[in-house]
Amino acid sequence: MKTRLIDIADVIRSKNSGPYELTMDIIFKTVEDFERVWNAGVINEALISQVYQIDPDQILSILAFPPAKAIKITIKRPICSGNIGETDVYGAQQHAPLLSLSFDLNQA
Amino acid sequence: MKNEFKILSTTAILGYGFPLESFEAGLAKKPDLIAADAGSTDPGPYYLGSGLSFTDRNAVKRDLKLMLQAGLKHKIPVIIGTAGGSGAEPHLNWCFEIVKEIAAEEKLTFRTALIHAEIDRKTVLAQWEQGNVVPLDPAPPLTEAAINASEHIVGQMGVEPFIEALDLNCELILAGRAYDPSVFAAMPIKLGYDRGLALHLGKILECAAICASPGSGSDCMFGTLAEDWFELQALSPARKCTTVSVAAHTLYEKSNPYLLPGPGGMLDLRACQFSDMGEGRIRVTGSKFVPSAQNTIKLEGARRVGFRTVSIAGTRDPIMIREIDNIIAGVKERVADNYKSENWDYQLNFIVYGRDGVMGKLEPTPDTSQVHELGIIIEAVAETQELSETVCATARSTMLHYGYPGRIATAGNLAFPFSPSDFHAGAVYEFSVYHLLQTDDPLKFFKIETVSLPAA
Numbered sequence: 174m175k176t177r178l179i180d181i182a183d184v185i186r187s188k189n190s191g192p193y194e195l196t197m198d199i200i201f202k203t204v205e206d207f208e209r210v211w212n213a214g215v216i217n218e219a220l221i222s223q224v225y226q227i228d229p230d231q232i233l234s235i236l237a238f239p240p241a242k243a244i245k246i247t248i249k250r251p252i253c254s255g256n257i258g259e260t261d262v263y264g265a266q267q268h269a270p271l272l273s274l275s276f277d278l279n280q281a
Numbered sequence: 282m283k284n285e286f287k288i289l290s291t292t293a294i295l296g297y298g299f300p301l302e303s304f305e306a307g308l309a310k311k312p313d314l315i316a317a318d319a320g321s322t323d324p325g326p327y328y329l330g331s332g333l334s335f336t337d338r339n340a341v342k343r344d345l346k347l348m349l350q351a352g353l354k355h356k357i358p359v360i361i362g363t364a365g366g367s368g369a370e371p372h373l374n375w376c377f378e379i380v381k382e383i384a385a386e387e388k389l390t391f392r393t394a395l396i397h398a399e400i401d402r403k404t405v406l407a408q409w410e411q412g413n414v415v416p417l418d419p420a421p422p423l424t425e426a427a428i429n430a431s432e433h434i435v436g437q438m439g440v441e442p443f444i445e446a447l448d449l450n451c452e453l454i455l456a457g458r459a460y461d462p463s464v465f466a467a468m469p470i471k472l473g474y475d476r477g478l479a480l481h482l483g484k485i486l487e488c489a490a491i492c493a494s495p496g497s498g499s500d501c502m503f504g505t506l507a508e509d510w511f512e513l514q515a516l517s518p519a520r521k522c523t524t525v526s527v528a529a530h531t532l533y534e535k536s537n538p539y540l541l542p543g544p545g546g547m548l549d550l551r552a553c554q555f556s557d558m559g560e561g562r563i564r565v566t567g568s569k570f571v572p573s574a575q576n577t578i579k580l581e582g583a584r585r586v587g588f589r590t591v592s593i594a595g596t597r598d599p600i601m602i603r604e605i606d607n608i609i610a611g612v613k614e615r616v617a618d619n620y621k622s623e624n625w626d627y628q629l630n631f632i633v634y635g636r637d638g639v640m641g642k643l644e645p646t647p648d649t650s651q652v653h654e655l656g657i658i659i660e661a662v663a664e665t666q667e668l669s670e671t672v673c674a675t676a677r678s679t680m681l682h683y684g685y686p687g688r689i690a691t692a693g694n695l696a697f698p699f700s701p702s703d704f705h706a707g708a709v710y711e712f713s714v715y716h717l718l719q720t721d722d723p724l725k726f727f728k729i730e731t732v733s734l735p736a737a
Contacts, residue, residue: 184529188533188534189322189323189534190534190535190536191322191417191536191715192322192325192326192420192712192715193417193419193420193715194419194536196532196534196535196536198529198532198533200525200529200532223645224645225643225645226642226643226644226645227643233419233536234536234537236537236538238528238531238532238538238539240524240525240528240531240553240554240555241525241528241529241531241532241538242525243528243529243532243538245532245536245537245538247536247537249419251641251642251643253420253711253712253715254322254323254325254326254712255325255326255327255710255711255712256711256712257586257587257628257630257662257709257711258630258641259325259641260632260637260638260639260640260641261639261640261641262323262324262325263323263324266639266640267639267640267643269639269640270640270645
């Protein structure tokens, strides 16, 4: 059975990290779920490329932060914050595609 | 060195407010410092470029007045960084005008140390020519044109200018653009506390109660620094710090939670431990500061790229929704053709809510087959306000009556919520500088002056 990320995460958010980067945090409810997802390697470059329709070279990092039971994803912004063509100056609404992710964790 | 250094952080950004009860609870704990960060680059390049604050004048005055009155009454220094939101000269002056107004109205007598952070274009250019200005990945390399076009360029000061200003024994330190943790960390570092712990504490305190659960940008936070640990404690009964809320805050708005680069070196948090000491006190240990071989100052600049006019509209017509991409392409072409002899330099964009208005290129499902209405913002940016009006008006009227394939509703394609339909959005700015200035002197670019109030 697939586990929905939204059921095991407390926080899923996005924000600018400076005007050239966008960073997404997934903070899990339990250490167990954080470890299960991170150890399964299901949040990876291929997934993020697909979710955000970007080339893998636009992904700056995907890393775990155990003290916060969190996985952090940082990508290059399509344009510098506030440049003409901007849709989200603060980058605070770019998390949404992560809400619908689900994983087959038992298999992994 | 005394045992503990206590800091009252009032609010995430000066002007975001805080409950008086929390502030008084903080004062009752006898802080050694009252401080707040007053700015951010998050609201975008407009504020640095235009010299205006993104925070509200009355709101800033309310917060500042409470902080100043308490500071003077209890003889606690008050330190504010990134005054006026962006920390260039007009922002610092704007905030200091508010200080003067408070001093006059409340009949307060005190001295202010003003620390300037704007660096003039000529100085930046000279540094760039000497190869001292390097890109901060992934920002593009700096050019002479970008420097010359910048309205304002600021440098983010580290703790050193604050330490210098503290020697002047002023009741208030009001600084231009500053590395956020500096306003909290400078005083304890001067007193001999560990730089890594002081900066990490400052990094958390700069967002005040955002590190609590539930988080809030408009509530106070209390920090206690000792020789080999620091603690955080919320001041409102409505919220509480937890190991996870404090650790999670370390992630906020940064790319890498373990290694945080700043002026003079790197904050290394790989050995950090977060422990719950009870009563809502969260203790942090293991934060380290690793000095870098080359001291750097982060530069931020913004340049004007034109003037904007926007028109807000919507459509409820399923055939129009189906054809939206073709309609937008057709309208752009028609506008270009209409003015082709004029050689105008303009940009015409359509933000389409219901398709990809929020995420733009990052939207994984730019699909309108299931939506029943679309919100449309027509945006024209051109070299003058008048020209942007013309481009926007032409695009709006063309779209309103555009004859797309399969059209059934021939009276008009757009629903406008407002009359007038078009709005002047004024000057448009972009970040032009986001680079590192290499300098061995962390004080050189930040001039300090003192002002006594009331003026003699």
